[in-house]
Amino acid sequence: MVTVDQLQGDDFSKQCSPFSLKGVRIPLYHFGCISGLDDGSASLEEEEEEQSLLDSVLLAHWEDRMWKGLFRYDVTTSEIKVIGGRRKFIAQLNEGWSKDCIPKLGRSKTGRGVFDFGWMDSQEELLFSVARGGQSRPELVLATDVPDSALLITVNASPVEYGHVFLIPYCSNILYHFLDAKSLELALCVAVEVKNYSFRLFYDYSPSASHIYFQACYFQIPLPVEFMPSDTFFVDGQKGTCISSVADYPIKTLMFESNHFKLMLEVVAEICSCLRGKLILYNLLISDRGRKIFLFLQLGNVEATSCSHQGLHSIMLLKRLC
Amino acid sequence: MESELGLIEQSINSRYSLWVLEALNELPESFTVTDPCISGQPIVFASKGFLKMMGYSKSEVIGKNGRIFQGPGTCRRSVMEIREAIREERGVQINLVNYRRDGTPFWMLFHMCPVFSKEDGRVIHFVGVQVPILQKPRRRNGVGLVYEDESRMIESVYGSCRREVCSDAMVDLGRALSLECALDDDADHRGVQIEDTCEASELEKRRAVSAMNNILSVLTYYSESTGRLVCGKRCSLTGLGLFSSSLNISLGRIKQSFVLTDPHLPDMPIVYASEAFFKLTGYARHEVLGRNCRFLSGEDTDSSAIYRVKESVQNEKACTVRILNYRKDKSSFWNLLHISPIRNATGKIAYFVGVQMEEACKNQDGHGLSPEMRQLSAVGAVRIAVRSLSMGAGTSKS
Numbered sequence: 001m002v003t004v005d006q007l008q009g010d011d012f013s014k015q016c017s018p019f020s021l022k023g024v025r026i027p028l029y030h031f032g033c034i035s036g037l038d039d040g041s042a043s044l045e046e047e048e049e050e051q052s053l054l055d056s057v058l059l060a061h062w063e064d065r066m067w068k069g070l071f072r073y074d075v076t077t078s079e080i081k082v083i084g085g086r087r088k089f090i091a092q093l094n095e096g097w098s099k100d101c102i103p104k105l106g107r108s109k110t111g112r113g114v115f116d117f118g119w120m121d122s123q124e125e126l127l128f129s130v131a132r133g134g135q136s137r138p139e140l141v142l143a144t145d146v147p148d149s150a151l152l153i154t155v156n157a158s159p160v161e162y163g164h165v166f167l168i169p170y171c172s173n174i175l176y177h178f179l180d181a182k183s184l185e186l187a188l189c190v191a192v193e194v195k196n197y198s199f200r201l202f203y204d205y206s207p208s209a210s211h212i213y214f215q216a217c218y219f220q221i222p223l224p225v226e227f228m229p230s231d232t233f234f235v236d237g238q239k240g241t242c243i244s245s246v247a248d249y250p251i252k253t254l255m256f257e258s259n260h261f262k263l264m265l266e267v268v269a270e271i272c273s274c275l276r277g278k279l280i281l282y283n284l285l286i287s288d289r290g291r292k293i294f295l296f297l298q299l300g301n302v303e304a305t306s307c308s309h310q311g312l313h314s315i316m317l318l319k320r321l322c
Numbered sequence: 323m324e325s326e327l328g329l330i331e332q333s334i335n336s337r338y339s340l341w342v343l344e345a346l347n348e349l350p351e352s353f354t355v356t357d358p359c360i361s362g363q364p365i366v367f368a369s370k371g372f373l374k375m376m377g378y379s380k381s382e383v384i385g386k387n388g389r390i391f392q393g394p395g396t397c398r399r400s401v402m403e404i405r406e407a408i409r410e411e412r413g414v415q416i417n418l419v420n421y422r423r424d425g426t427p428f429w430m431l432f433h434m435c436p437v438f439s440k441e442d443g444r445v446i447h448f449v450g451v452q453v454p455i456l457q458k459p460r461r462r463n464g465v466g467l468v469y470e471d472e473s474r475m476i477e478s479v480y481g482s483c484r485r486e487v488c489s490d491a492m493v494d495l496g497r498a499l500s501l502e503c504a505l506d507d508d509a510d511h512r513g514v515q516i517e518d519t520c521e522a523s524e525l526e527k528r529r530a531v532s533a534m535n536n537i538l539s540v541l542t543y544y545s546e547s548t549g550r551l552v553c554g555k556r557c558s559l560t561g562l563g564l565f566s567s568s569l570n571i572s573l574g575r576i577k578q579s580f581v582l583t584d585p586h587l588p589d590m591p592i593v594y595a596s597e598a599f600f601k602l603t604g605y606a607r608h609e610v611l612g613r614n615c616r617f618l619s620g621e622d623t624d625s626s627a628i629y630r631v632k633e634s635v636q637n638e639k640a641c642t643v644r645i646l647n648y649r650k651d652k653s654s655f656w657n658l659l660h661i662s663p664i665r666n667a668t669g670k671i672a673y674f675v676g677v678q679m680e681e682a683c684k685n686q687d688g689h690g691l692s693p694e695m696r697q698l699s700a701v702g703a704v705r706i707a708v709r710s711l712s713m714g715a716g717t718s719k720s
């Protein structure tokens with residue numbers, strides 16, 4: 001079911017200082033049996049004509065915190081506009097946001113290199129946790145200890161959009177040191193189970209961080225990159241997987257599409273670990289209910305190599321894996 | 323209460339009269355008509371040509387959503403393009419893989435157009451025309467954008483795969499990959515596999531457009547007989563008309579009982595109500611839309627509760643009240659009503675949402691989400707649906 005990435009095996013011991021959630025009791029959502037990830041192929045499931053349980057839970061908790069006044073500002077009062085032009089980028093004017101709103105490293109009492117999240121002080125921001133379950137149907141437990149291997153879902157008190165949350169992979173009192181297939185799988189499970197096209201997951205690779213976190217928010221309109229034409233250079237018809245390069249976009253971007261979730265996430269995790277090995281900055285976007293992953297390659301400030309070469313390295317990997 | 327099949331029949335008959343069915347059935351082309359105002363945007367009419375081409379019977383198709391004809395080979399980006407066109411209430415022409423009843427996939431040109439009410443500019447129906455494409459696979463891009471640099475196209479001599487590669491360092495790599503894949507790929511495409519790119523010819527596009535024009539003229543003509551005129555272009559947008567069908571679609575996913583009221587219109591009328599609301603109160607759609615919520619209050623309704631609601635609305639704040647409401651049959655129930663202002667992309671309040679919860683029915687649904695939480699999740703879903711409305715320049719392309 002869950003594979004342990006060999007890469008992580010050696011480094012697991014040098015995680016950041018243990019972080020204990022002992023005594024913390026919050027709701028727990030158990031994934032049901034997700035056919036897409038367990039047996040490797042996504043059935044062409046019917047689009048649900050109603051909100052999924054995880055979708056409802058997430059929205060309910062977020063709205064509840066809004067009701068309780070937990071946020072610095074009401075993000076829905078920020079005006080958003082489409083910038084006229086070919087790519088239809090979206091601009092948001094948010095007068096409540098400032099640089100202080102980004103989680104900072106290192107000032108937390110839990111240790112150096114740990115992101116300073118609001119929920120570490122005030123538990124109100126911690127919404128619930130998400131973990132694998134044993135049943136075929138998803139299940140919500142109202143208040144329980146955080147299980148051994150889970151994703152913590154917390155609000156971002158300075159949201160960029162409605163429903164902005166942090167998803168923090170957590171395993172045996174330790175926060176994840178870097179992105180691997182296991183943590184990516186948890187995040188992908190969330191995308192699949194929310195079953196909402198408006199829900200997207202994001203990940204930013206930061207070399208100096210000692211632990212990782214995903215972000216997610218709801219936005220009904222697809223992001224501009226999702227509309228851009230793509231040049232496909234790899235297709236595996238049998239597994240319904242294809243890899244493309246996004247054309248006509250300011251950042252070098254690869255797009256992975258698959259009905260075979262397990263394969264896609266292993267490929268992406270492997271590529272990301274290679275990029276990490278070379279200290280190449282990148283970002284991920286998971287959309288289309290977990291069926292699409294975008295990989296944005298940033299110009300690293302460490303190496304002077306050009307982006308296209310970095311992209312090329314990634315593609316060489318694919319040939320080896322698939 | 324209207325049954326779903328009844329709603330579907332009404333969708334066509336009330337707008338165009340019964341006689342339109344005969345006229346539509348005389349058209350040879352393959353096309354469908356869907357109703358975005360009914361939850362799930364079901365097909366309300368399927369032409370004979372469509373049923374024949376797809377191998378389905380009428381009863382297997384009416385009431386279903388168009389996605390049942392999609393399958394693993396259907397490009398997800400194309401599906402997204404169609405979804406966006408519906409949301410933006412505009413037409414779209416796109417190459418798409420569909421599946422017949424027996425499972426065989428085929429490429430077709432899908433041409434879709436909205437049908438607007440002449441009176442208030444609302445979208446009444448979407449018409450979709452399907453023109454099968456003779457296999458001449460070219461480039462992988464559902465929307466058929468033209469690349470300036472034709473040399474980017476590589477037509478593989480291996481017969482089965484078409485690849486498109488960038489004209490930089492990736493070219494050789496791409497060729498190598500395509501070589502490897504071509505050797506593995508199944509060359510027979512009449513079976514389960516299918517070309518991964520395809521584009522319609524000019525002739526096929528013209529056929530789609532002329533079919534669409536025929537269908538629209540038939541619909542326009544027959545709408546005159548009921549007096550509820552339609553047209554192919556949006557003519558006017560009155561207050562109620564501004565309530566787009568895209569909102570109808572996204573709000574249709576919310577299964578709780580709720581209403582949206584518009585504070586900018588006189589007497590703050592209800593502009594949307596969920597199916598669950600009709601079920602809870604016993605009223606029908608036409609008895610609810612356009613009216614202020616006060617019809618739910620009655621003799622024994624506490625005026626202080628009403629006052630609290632009014633006050634919250636005036637102060638643009640959210641509130642929860644326990645209020646005695648009355649159904650159409652005059653029976654009463656305690657309503658735990660949660661009201662909240664809902665903003666659109668401008669950041670200003672566009673609507674107020676009122677989510678009803680019948681106190682007697684405070685059973686937890688099997689999943690473990692409390693009724694209060696379910697109320698809040700409805701509010702959240704409404705916020706997301708309304709948040710991207712009125713985003714300004716560049717979105718609507720009618």
